[in-house]
Amino acid sequence: MSLHFTLYAALLLIAGLVSVGVGLLVRRCSPAPGQRALTWFMFAVAVWALANGLEMVAIGIPSKVFWSVVSYVGIVSAPVLFFIFALQYTQRDKWLGRGNVALLWLAPVITFSLAATNHWHGLIWSSFTPGPRPEDNILIYGHGAWFWVHVAYSYSLLMAAAIALALAAWQFHSIYRRQALTLLIGLPIPWLGNIIYVAGFGPIPGLDLTPFAFIVSGAVIAWGVYVWRLFDLAPMARDAVVEHMSDAVLVLDAQSRIADANPAARRLLGLDAAAFGKDLTTTLAAWPELINACRHAFQAQTVIRTERTEAQYLELRIAPVFDHSKHPTGRLVILRDITEAIRGAEAEREQRSLAEALRDSAGVLNSTLNLDEVLDHILAELERVVPNDAAAVYLIEGRHAQAARCRSRRGTIDDVLGRISWDISQTSNMRRMVASGEPVVVLDTHAAADWIRFPETEWIRSYARAPIQARGQVIGFLEVDAATPGFFGLREADRLRAFADQAAIAIENARLYTESRAGREALQAVNQELARRLDELDAANSELQARNAELDAYAHTVAHDLKNPLAQLLGYAELLQWERGDLTDENIDEALTTIWRQGYKMQSIIEELLVLAGMRKSDIQMQPLDMEAVVVEAQRRLEPLTKEYGVEFQMPTVWPVALGHAPWVEEIWVNYLSNGIKYGGRPPRLELGAGAQSPGGQVRFWVRDNGQGLTNEEQGRLFTPFTQLNQMRAKGHGLGLSIVRRIVERLGGTVGVESAAGHGSTFYFTLPAPAG
Structure with missing residues (x-):
């Protein structure tokens, strides 16, 4: 191979x-x-x-x-x-x-x-x-x-x-x-x-x-x-799990006696050789929290807090121990000292809380430029930053500090602080703050030599003050009081100083605003009044122009479009009344047909004029339309015209939903269909259609005829009042398409035509699609 x-x-x-x-x-x-x-x-x-x-x-x-x-x-x-x-x-x-x-x-x-x-x-x-x-x-x-x-x-x-x-x-x-x-x-x-x-x-x-x-x-x-x-x-498992773990590990037997403990457990709990084999409650009497956690728990994971020389946090995990037959024979207890982690988390939480409180307070303090409101906000927000039993805001005027705002949960101090004007040079803690720019903390007022006592403030045992500084000058002080000695310390002093810096910005902004507010308000009032009157004038002018245009439209329509059909109607009616005996049946039928046509035409003109008039003042509500029902009603209104011209309709099986006002949309279809019948081919073939929702949230509807089409010049004159196309073939009053445009624009849509000479025309309009 x-x-x-x-x-x-x-x-x-x-x-x-x-x-x-x-x-x-x-x-x-x-x-x-x-x-x-x-x-x-x-x-x-x-x-x-x-x-x-x-x-x-x-x-x-x-x-x-x-x-x-x-x-x-x-x-x-x-x-x-x-x-x-x-x-x-x-x-x-x-x-x-x-x-x-x-x-x-x-x-x-x-x-x-x-x-x-x-x-x-x-x-x-x-x-x-x-x-x-x-x-x-x-x-x-x-x-x-x-x-x-x-x-x-x-x-x-x-x-x-x-x-x-x-x-x-x-x-x-x-x-x-x-x-x-x-x-x-x-x-x-x-x-x-x-x-x-x-x-x-x-x-x-x-x-x-x-x-x-x-x-x-x-x-x-x-x-x-x-x-x-x-x-x-x-x-290896015994060596790794028990002896060399940094966590404390205890093994308890079925009677809750200590069967084993690794070096970390012996150090943490102070166990010696005599502890092995003894009951948990006896051996760990100095650890009641641990005894309570282990007494009945077969499997658990929790954190316990002990109070020995100082607060200590231990993460406790208890797991069952089974023999080869899977019967429980004891428990494995693992302890991990997480005190430093808890303290670090508390410190981080404290910093985050302070940052959030200062951020929120900054938004509140700077939400107004009214000095009185700013002072109220300072006193209200101070409680969030430094909890207290009483608080005050002092403002400096010359050599004296006066309480501008004060609040207490332990009695009324307003009467005391409100009537005292503190001479800064004679008040030691205020004098120190002005000189150093640093806060002052008194742990116990009973032991403070410079504490000034009043019967109303005897309950105050601890307080802290911080200077309010703006542009390098001390403009006031913040004070917080508590009924508990030692309630305030360096932590509270730092928080109070940070809040005082924010308060200084808000107070300074409010003062600057107050100085220029009168002039700005007067100028703003003049400008607003001028703008209001200009807006009213523009609105009145626009309304007047619109009403004049509509008045011209009414006058033109009544004078021209209603005059001719009314004259024919009266003429044939007079003929039938006075010369009926000399007329043949064919003459009578022709006269009645003419009367019906002119009456129908006048009715259409009047209905469109009423729609046009109603559009000017109606406050309509947009609703989802049953477009098929609307189209059927429009066809019913045009039934005499449809029969006369022998119209062939082609309609979609499903209509998309759009928003509009059904009576007005019906008028759109009546105008488009009647135009298609009058100006379309012979016999007229009309295709009704609807398109999907466009990117702009509009649904498109159209009527396509088989007529001669429109030139570009004719298309440009559509949708304007009193425009009639192909007047040799049909008579119209020239108002319908302008009504269509007004209706569609009022409903938030658009109108248009697509046509080429000799290829028919497509008249379309769009309506808003429902949301979602």
Whole structure:
């Protein structure tokens, strides 16, 4: 047999040898759940890699196919063996009864049989194509239908195994979790290589990366065997979990006696050798919070606060301990000192609270430029920044400070502070603040020599003051009082100073505003009055122009469009009245028809004039329209005209919903349809249509006729009052399309026409579409 060695073949053979070595290494470990399955899994991988390596060195398609068939011994076995190992290792082997195991091997047996007999059916390999580079000696296999069944089955088993290991990694503790994670790290590497090969994304067509990946996977598993003692857990687990944890670990037996404690627990709780074997309540009498948390809890996770020399926070976790029969034998208690973390979080929360309070207060303080309102806001917002029982705002005028605002929960101090003008040079704490610009805190007023006492303020035991500074000058003071000694400290002084800086900005802005407010208000009032009168004048002028235009329209229509039909109607009526005996039946029918036509025309003109008049004053409400019903009503109104001209209508089966006012929209359709009947072809064929919603939120409707079409000049004169087209063919009053334009614009839409001479015309309008 001719052979052709390549680098890829050598790596495959190395992968096979590595897999054999890892399998032997696992086999030498102490017996444990999953050990045998993992051993055979590594041997299956070895067969896979070695056979693939021999396939790479073989020359000729028959030889390569032979070794590919041999490799399927490992290919079909590896997923099943790894799945069995995962269930055994994670203690889920109750699913591995004989019947289930036999079912697991059914698909691999079928797959191998089909591979061995592939030359008869091609269900595994559908084609064999030499690789693009002869020096690589690679054969590209086309995959048949059953190959994908095998891939799906194998990936399902590997996915189930990965889920089992992931759950174990989540449920296990410490070293057990690390062991499961080691297996999880080793599992995806070959799997990823196989996905790359199956998907055809490999660097070299036809090169299966899976066996190469087993070199890395085998190394990871070997590392887990040696470092984490994959199948020999007890000694390392005890050392890692109990002795070397920075957290305090207690082991309690079923009677809540201390069975074990790591060095961290002995240091934290002050335990000595005599504590072991004694009841929890006796040994930890100095830790009542811990006793209460552990007394009845079988499994818990919480935070306890102890009050010994100072506040201390401990994160407590309690977990059950089971024997081999899964009976509870005790509890594992883990304590972690999180005092510093809690204090850091409290400090961060304090800073965030201060920043939020100052930010919100700044918005409130600067929401007005009225000084009285600013002072009220300062007193109200001060409570949020520095909690207190009483507070005051002092403003400096010359050498004296006067309380501008004060508030108390413990009695009235307004009468006292409001009538006193403090001489700053004679008041020591105010004098110090003016000189230094720093706040002053008195922890206990009874021990303060410079505290000035009044009967109304005798209850005050602690206070803090901060200067209000603007433009480098102290313009006032903020004061907070409390009934508790030591209530205020450096923290409150810093917060008070920060708030005083904001108050200074607001007070200064209000004062500047007050100085110029009168002039601005007067000027603003003049400007507003002038603008109002100009707006009224413009509105009145526009209204007058509109009414004059409408009056002209009424006069023109009444004078011209109603005069002729009325004259004909009266003439024929007079003829029928005085000369009926001399008329033939044909003459009478002609006269009656003319009377009916002119009366119908006058009725149409009057209806349109009423619509036009109503549009000027109506306050309509836009509603979703049943457009089909509106169109049917318009056709009913035009029924005499329709019968006379023999009109053929083409209408859509479904109308889109638009917003409008039904009586007005009906008038639009009446005008468009009557124009199409009068000016369309003979007989008229009218196509009614509706378009989908446009990007601007409009629905488009149209009437398309079969008439002669319109020139550009004629199109430009449409939709203006008293324009009549093709007057030789039909008589019109020239007001209809202008009404259409007015209606549509009032409803928030547009009108238009699309036409070319000799090709008919399309009159359209748009209406708003419903929201959503």
